[in-house]
Amino acid sequence: MFEKLRNIVLKSGSTAQAGHHGSEPHVLPLKTYFAVFGALLLLTILTVVVSVIGLPQPTAIIVAMVVAAIKATLVVLWFMHLKYDDRFYSLIFIISILFLALFFIFTSLDVFTRGQVNPEESSFSQDGLLLRQEFMKK
Template identity: 50%
Template sequence: MESQSEHAEQHIAPLRMYLIIFGALLFLTYITVQVSVWNLGTVGLAVALVVAAIKAFLVASYFMHLKDDTWFNIMLFVGSIVFMILFFGLTLLDLGTRGRLNIEEGTFYYQQEKAWSEKQKE
């Protein structure tokens, strides 16, 4: 009987590796909670997101064995994250710059030009 490992290599990681990753995840959780207590504002949000990304990376690479997986499966998952970032980036770009466009008063640049010419008149 042929085993599946003859074709697609299944990686059996040592027990110690799982415990180390678990310890790291707990430590990072502690850090996130601790940083939120310090009240750092925007920096705090950035730290929380970076720590969450590191935790997600650890879970995906070690618990989900993505680091030993085929390049195609890695590409699939990384691809979904790339498209997620694209989705966030473009939407936030729109939200962040929407105030610059006013249909009744023209574009942001037009308004600036008008304000500048009014200043020149004074």
């Protein structure tokens, strides 16, 4: 895997090789675009329907996010041509998502594990919630 990554970086690198993607643009057939568009519309309807039915909470948000992720993937791969473009662009995009994930994971690691030694420091402890509600009233 490491070798593969290395190749992606090196290939995108040198000026001598820079041309082999751009010289002849990869033209997709029109029907691909319309198929992707149709799928996007269907998925939009799906996500609305799921919300109107009203699934129980953890499931509902997971379904909504999975559907959104599929839609995003469709846009990225076909509308943004990532499927056919220099692999290095995909790498950049994936890296940016990984760093977003890092941001979420490490911040959550703090927020959800507070108060294990001093319970009153918890974000969700009884005291914490009471305090928060008290402030809300003011």
